[in-house]
Amino acid sequence: MGSTMTAESRLLSLLGMLATGRTRTATELAAHFGVTPRSIRRDMTSLRQLGYVIESVPGVLGGYRAQSHTVLPPLQLETGEALATAVGLALLNGAGLGTSNADSATAKLQGMLPPAMRETIRNISTAVSVLPGHEPGVDMTAVMTTASAIASRSVLTFTHVKRKSAGSQAMERRVEPVRMVVLGAHWYLYAWDLTRADWRVFRLDRMSEVHETTFAFAPRDHPDAEAAVSSAVTTHAYRHTVILDVDASAAEAEAWFPTRAATITATDDGARVEFGVEDLTWAAVITAATPVSFRVIEPPALLDALHDLGARAARVSRSGTSRSG
Structure with a gap:
């Protein structure tokens, strides 16, 4: 940007940059617009006088930042x-x-x-409509707050309800958010849990009191967010993890094992399918219905469930009933 830009035009451009939610230093902005840091500080004062909420973030990663949903420049849409x-x-x-x-x-x-x-x-x-009982249940304020924290790399706090067989448990969470992922009928947050010092997946409809803090964090190297969410949702949340190698491409396997229910990866001679189940009897039904050749990799107990399913199917085919004798 050249120094010939008017002060008014520079203010509008500053608003557009701040609307991304990123923290920017006065030196960085001054170099971008070809002015002095003092001019940038005056511009920030002017924007605050106009009613825009712009924070001064201290520290090494400090600078100026605005929550993205509080800064909206005048728009001219075609x-x-x-x-x-x-x-x-x-x-x-x-x-x-x-x-x-x-x-x-x-x-x-x-x-x-x-x-x-x-x-x-x-x-x-x-x-477009949604059948009763099938609403996503996601609070848009929580979505916007989470998205803002991801964009500005700010620590996010919230209360998360974890479902257990014995009931529900609400826990306070403090995380470094990375990405929101939509899988099946739910929205998920992939984040670094500061309390547990590990990567975690949270369902947004189980999050409440979502708050973006003023604490910035440096980005961490992390696994692929979409793959991590898929794995957590389709396998880790269940009692048993079933692993099959199928003689089909990954794209073909998706027709029998939707990606919202299974993790599918390509192999040298086909595809590997992983999915979680609570009941191996149900897993046997799904596995037996696979219309191509396959090999059971895990768990060994699935072979027993397939044997029992075969015997049951044979009885029904002979007598029309599943009852023995």
Whole structure:
């Protein structure tokens, strides 16, 4: 950026940069705009006087930061951009994730559109619905707060309810958030748990009192978030982990073992399928229904369950009943 940029234009550009949620130093911003750090400090004062909440973060990683949902520069949307945004808001509401803010934003955007496009948005908003009992149950405020903490690399705190056979247990969590992942019907957070000093997966609909702190953290090397969430959801949460090698490609295996229920990886001569179950009898049914050749890798007890299933199926085929004798 050159120093010929007007102060007003620089303020708008600063808002756009701060809206990402990243922490930026006065020196970094000054170099970007070709001005002095003193000019940047004056700009920050001006933005605060206009009502924008901009924090001064101390320390080595310090600088200026604003929560992304509190900084929104004036927008000038072209017709196509306004339509795309309004469609997204309508689908968000249809998916059970709508809020009063989404409703008011949709109304404002509709006012920017030609009559035919306004009708399109109204049609879309009534074309998507969620059956009772199948709402995601995710609080949009929690989603936005979590997304802001991920973008700004800020420590996140929340209360998490863990389901156990004996009941539910609520625990306070303090984490370094990495990514939100949607798998099946649920949203998950992949994060470094500061208390347990390990990577953990949390379901967003079991999180409450979500708060983005002012404590910044340096990024850690971490496993692939999507793979970690898939593994945690499809295998680690269950009593038994079933591992099969199937004579089919990974893409073909997904037709019999959806990725929301199993972790599928390509091998030299086919694919490896891993999924979790509470009952090996049910695993035997799923395994026996696989329409290609396969090998049972784990657990050995699955072979006994398959033997029992075969004997039961043979009785039914002979007599029409599963009863012996």
